[in-house]
Amino acid sequence: MNSATNPDQHALDTLRLIGPAPDNWVPDRPGIDHNVFIVGGGQTGAAFSFALRRAGIGRVSAIDAAPDEARAGVWLNRARMNRLRTPKSLPGPEAGLPGLSFQAWHEARFGAEAYAQFDRIPRTLWAGYLAWYRRVLDIPVRYGTTLARIEPAGDHFRLHLTIRDEGGERSVVETARKIVLANGVAGNGRPNLPAVLAALPRERLAHTSDAIDFAALRGKSVAVVGGAASAFDAAATALEAGAADVHLFVRRASLPAVPVTRARAYPGAYDNYFELPDSIRWAQALRFRRSGSTPPADAVDRVTAFDNFHLHAGVQWDSAHAAGDKVEARVAGEPFAFDFVIAGTGYAIDVAARPELADFAARVLLWRDRYQPPAGDEDDALGAHPYLGAALEYVEKRPGDAPYLRDIHVYNPAGFVSFGLPVGDVPSMKRDIPAVVRRISRDLFLADLDAHEARMRADVPADFDASSYAHRLWDGERVDAA
Incomplete structure (x- = not known):
């Protein structure tokens, strides 16, 4: 029996039950266009946009170089598999909200029996789900927009953009406090x-x-x-x-034929991978390379x-x-x-190969700068990966030389050695998107601490006055028991 319903209603019910998104709590700063600028409007860019909205962080912008939604991302373009390479049971961009999941969308359209018939999601269905996700959550993406250069400018960045639309091509400069690089497999390098x-x-x-x-x-x-x-x-x-x-x-x-990464596909290793010593993380990455x-x-x-x-x-x-x-x-x-x-x-990780990162590529700490593997365990390709912090942010090669690097979060496969997963793929969403959003929230809050302290100390109007309870005040009279 087909139990298909309307997937939009599931999503709307979910959003109703969790309540409206918080208002933007980040104080405006003169000359700043965006609190967070997301490079990439695919599945991860959309997921970040939603997660930031639910965290009460406004003035978020996502761009994509593709001219329109149909040509954005990989699923209807460069991806050529019939089915995704990950199990359908893995959490995706739904941020822990079942009504926004692929399963809810698919069962609402085709019924629970249809969902039960496959173990890995058909690629074109995944693309359809993502299009629905962007639409039902009203995720705006500026298409036809390329990031040409990130220019550090003190406590923010000047972003040099190239915009292509019906009017031709033009260059503009916008400003942002935080950047998320959700730009896919070549986002920190180039095709090999x-x-x-x-x-x-x-x-x-x-x-x-x-x-x-x-x-x-x-x-x-x-x-x-x-x-x-x-x-x-x-x-x-x-x-x-x-x-x-x-x-x-x-x-x-x-x-x-042996997928060695499955040995660490359990919550303890998955959730705490970043806490592993460098030697273990390197050995795990090297095992994958050799296998x-x-x-x-x-x-x-x-x-x-x-x-x-x-x-x-x-x-x-x-x-x-x-x-x-x-x-x-x-x-x-x-x-x-x-x-x-x-x-x-495949792809080569090479931060210096990306023109938009050229202003500071030489200042980014790489694994080869941080860790010297034992003799025989050297690997130039792994050594070229950036050594990322706990929120997938760049780290300075020399402390104090480029403090702005902590405001660029790398949500693409360049995080593989640091985080043990193909960062940006579905398996990384549950762990890494919340970690990045929490850090962005913390940094933006502390950067404007004076304003927030004043807001927290502000006068708050009373919900009621004494007249609402004056008639029940105890006046000292007693009533003798019978």
């Missing part, structure tokens, strides 16, 4: 492109982070380099689009179902160059020719 592929012409090469015209690959021979989930998703999408054949090349002799990123079993099944899919394990590309309309490659000494190459080679 191996040197052997870097010289190929862009019409023959794409990274999985790019918008790829898979329909144009129909009848083509395609190479995919990389062994993580995104590589398998790209290979499957090419095959489903009618590619003549797809060859996937992996450096490891066998696919990583490899595990593609979901269904991602492997999706490609191996095709007879024209070919897996090459334990190999590396020796060379690649364009030759006419082909890419000629030599892999482990064997020659190949492809029409198109897709690099599913």
Whole structure:
């Protein structure tokens, strides 16, 4: 029996039962446009906007470089999996409010039986839920807006923005006291492109982070380099689009099949991960690096179902160059020719690679500045991650050199070594969004302590006067017992 109802009503009932959001308690400051500026309008940007609203923090702005909601985020664009990689039971952006959860939304639309039929959420349904979440909670996002530069300016930041709309492109400067970088996998770095592929012409090469015209690959021979989930998703999408054949090349002799991070997927480790000694956090990150990123079993099944899919394990590309309309490659000494190459080679964490961070990138404390691993446990890629504070904020490399860094919160995968999860993905929401919001609230409150002390000491009008109880005042008379 289908018990579908209206998901909007669930959300509205939830909001009614928890009461209205508090008024903005943060005093205005002359010359400040935003108390909090959120870079990224996807699932985490929307979740932060709602959480800050419920904390009574106003003047919050979220931007996204995409021209509109349909082209924002990854779920309908660069994400190519059929289902999310995390269990449906994990809390998401609902902030602990069941009526705002994916389950409530899905069951209201399709019924409880439909929800019970899958263990991981279909990607397009997740995208639909997020669109509903933004709409029903009235989360404003300024699309077509790119952050070009963060300029420290004492107790705030000058934000150099590029805005693209019907009127063309223009540059503006706005100001903010706090920044949240909720800007995805490349938010503190760049797509990782191996040197052997870097010289190929862009019409023959794409990274999985790019918008790829898979329909144009129909009848083509395609190479995919990389062994993580995104590589398998790209290979499957090419095959489903009618590619003549797809060859996937992996450096490891066998696919990583052991998801080692599950060993710490329990509340004690999850909730207290930041409190672990640096040596343990480093060892955990290194274990993941050495074990490899595990593609979901269904991602492997999706490609191996095709007879024209070919897996090459334990190999590396020796060379690649364009030759006419082909890419000629030599892999482990064997020659190949492809029409198109897709690099599913992940992302490099490199704070200095982001132009908007250039003003202070050299002042950010990195793991390689803070921790020296034992001999044999060095890892340059992990060492390049920023060493973040308890609220995912940047830390100064030299104390006193850049105190404003504590006002930039890094809610993207650059927090992996510090926090043990792919920060920005669904599993990190329950723990990290409240931690960031609490710190922002504390900092904004203490920064205006004089104003708040005056407010707390202000006269408060009485709710009633003596006339409401004067007729019941004891006057000393007694009544003898019978």
